[in-house]
Structure formats: C-alpha cells, structure tokens
Amino acid sequence: MTPTGQSSHRDTQESPLDAIADEVLSEIRERGTYRHMRVLEGLQAPRMRVDGREVLLFAGSNYLDLARHPEVVEATERASREWGCAAGGSRLITGNLACHEALENEIASFFESEAALAFNTGYMANVGVIPALVGPGDVLVSDELNHASIIDGAKLARTKVAVFRHGDLDSFAETLERVRPTARRALVAVDGVYSMHGDVAPIAEIVKRAHELDAMVLLDDAHGTGCLGTRGRGTAEAAGVLGEVDILMGTLGKSLGSFGAFVAGSAKLRDLLVNTARSFIFSCALAPPQVEAARVSLRLIDEEPWRRARLIENCDRLRSGLASAGISTAPSTTHILPIVLGGNERTMAVCEALLERGYYAQGIRHPSVPRGHARLRVTPMATHAEAEIDGLVNAIDELVRRIVE
Ligand SMILES: Cc1ncc(COP(=O)(O)O)c(C=O)c1O
DSSP: OOTTSOOOGGGTSOOHHHHHHHHHHHHHHHHTOOOOOOOEESSSSSEEEETTEEEEEOSOSOTTOOTTOHHHHHHHHHHHHHHOSOOOSBTTTTOOOHHHHHHHHHHHHHTTOSEEEEESOHHHHHHHHHHHHOOTTOEEEEETTOOHHHHHHHHHHTOEEEEEOTTOHHHHHHHHHHHGGGOSSEEEEEESBOTTTOOBOOHHHHHHHHHHTTOEEEEEOTTTTTTSSTTSOOHHHHTTOTTTOSEEEEESSSTTSSOOEEEEEOHHHHHHHHHHOHHHHTSBOOOHHHHHHHHHHHHHHHHOTHHHHHHHHHHHHHHHHHHHTTOOOTTOOSSOEEEEEESHHHHHHHHHHHHHTTEEOEEEOTTTSOTTOEEEEEOOOTTOOHHHHHHHHHHHHHHIIIIIO
C-alpha cells in the first residue's frame, strides 16, 4: 500500500531491492560466510558486554587501552566545549581548524617527517593517496595480502596492479623488476603489520630495492603505529627505516584510541594530497574531539612506554602458553595472533564456545582471509592481567581439542 492507501504493483511483486538482497544473501549463507554484527556495551576496556554477556575482549584494536585514558577522555570533553562537536565543513572550505594543523605538525615531528595530513579513516587515506600518485600507464606493486583499502585504492586509480607473493622478497624484486621498465611511475604498497596474520613486512629491504628502481613506497602501518619500534613509531622504526618510507599511512582509531588516520611524508606530498586526494577534498574534516584525543594519545605513547612493553609481555605469554598446548600462532610476531583452524564452521563454533566461557576472540573467514584458512584472531591488550591471558589459553586449548581434533 502507498501512504495514500492506493495499492501499488509492489504489493504483488517482490521489489528489485528485495530480490537482489535475497539472491546475494542466500549465496553468502550457502558459502557459510554470512556475518552479523555483535552489540557491545560499556567503556572501551579489556572487559566489556558483548551481546549482553560480560566477556574479556581479545578482539579489538584498542591495543594500548588509550580509548578510555582519563587524559584522552578529558581532551574530548575540553575540545567539545572549546571547538564544538563537529569541524563544520571540509578542510578546504570551513573545516580546517587550528587543531587539525596542530595535530598534523605533531604527527610530522613524531614520525620525523616534513609534514603530515589527516584523513577521516585509514580506508579513506588509502583510496585517496593511491589515485593521487598512480593512474593509467603506471603500476602499483602490491603484496597479495594487502588490506582491502589498498586494493580499492588501486581500482579507483585505474592503474595496473602487479601482485607479489606475501612477504616474499624474491617475488617482490622479480615483480618490480619485470613491471618497472614499462611503467611511467611505480608505487610499492605493503601493510606494516598484516591485520589477519600478525606478521610484518620486510620493509627495509623493500624500501631499498624500490628506491634503486625509482619506485615510491607506501607503508600502511594501521596496526604497527604506536605498538612497534622502541618508541612506538611503528614498523618502519622497528626496521630502522623511519624517514625513508615515502608515504607512511597510520590510523588514529586503533592503538591511538581515537578515530581517523594520517599520511606522513614530505611537504610536497602533503600539498599534492590537499590538491588531489578526493577522499580528503570531498569529505567533512575530522571532528575536534577526535583530533584533540589523538594529540593527547601521541604524547602518551612517549610518556607511558609501559603500555607498549606490557602489550609485548602479554603477547609473549599468550604465544608461549598456546605453543605449550601445541597450538600455533604462526606467522605472527606481533600483537595480532591468528590461530588457523581451517573450516568456517569449526572456527565459528570455537568462537561461540569461547564467548560462552567469557572470552571474545573473533572468528575470521573468507573474504577477510583465503578460503580454507579461517581462524581465530586474538588481539590482547596492554592492560589484560596475566591470569586473564592464562585463562584464555586454557579455554582455547580445551575448545580446540573438543571441537577441532
Ligand atoms: C592494514 C589496514 N589498513 C587500513 C585499515 C583501515 O583503517 P580504518 O579502520 O581507519 O579505516 C585497516 C583497518 O583495519 C587495516 O587493518
């Protein structure tokens, strides 16, 4: 019925939208990859309510537990009062607030780069940066496990993409050497820490070879920022090449406990992005509370190094506890620990049974990981207690034995 009470042909026929949804969703269900969103309640912390049940959270990206830090919370309150809750426009119209410029200057000095530019998310940074640097006639050389936002950025750029085997330096060098001569420009893109595997790109060797062949390097350090390196500058610092990566992308919404992302690099890169990155130009600027929270978090990375140290200790404890139970977390060397269980059903069964025991570690299936490689993805936080880590190890051990073996 229409609002006026007249009958419509839709009363008798399925709408095109319903038909599309039914067709696509039933295919997804048949593949066993149907997803639903869990509902979380409470303060961002190691313990939260998930779908009404209080559990220990081993599934988030608030690795350093900064999202509820009193100084970070206070910064958002102060910013709302002083600046208001919105930027009120895009950066090139009315949204370029002094706090954005201050954040970008602080990011640049934190990462020892000439300049930085904030983006609204890491996804938007990648889909903005890649088309700003390469297009038809150019090539993007990309690790096969790169994040979806790099893949989508390449699609928007309409550039040729040359994919190399994950983390494989021989495959990388061979691919770059093969495609470089015929490409006008070449951009190499890698994740710093692979979000579903927890391993780290061999960024020092990649930067060296790329620069020898006159190619630019984009490092997506969404998960390394704040956690890796002796001072939390991320994957490039850990590899001794901070300042050598041409385009360093990091996020503000994971270890920094706020929201948004940034690109750090040269002043010319910043100028180019301000003038050409469409996801930067055609979108409202980050809200001041998020900007001020990120500024405080950056300072806390330096002032509270114990958080990074505790995160590493917790991960080491989890990794060695699982190894003693015969459970591998390879190839992870970081704070993202995968337990590959193979099939979708058994993975989701372990995930659900863990929730019943009070632990939330997300089950990950295709398309986030290759088919047949479904896994539990476990992400400890700096502030989990040792007993909480040990409890998780025991629960995983028992469930993997019962459900998988
Ligand atoms: C490697 C990687 N890059 C980019 C992103 C996107 O960042 P954001 O969540 O800020 O959009 C993610 C998100 O998880 C990621 O894992």
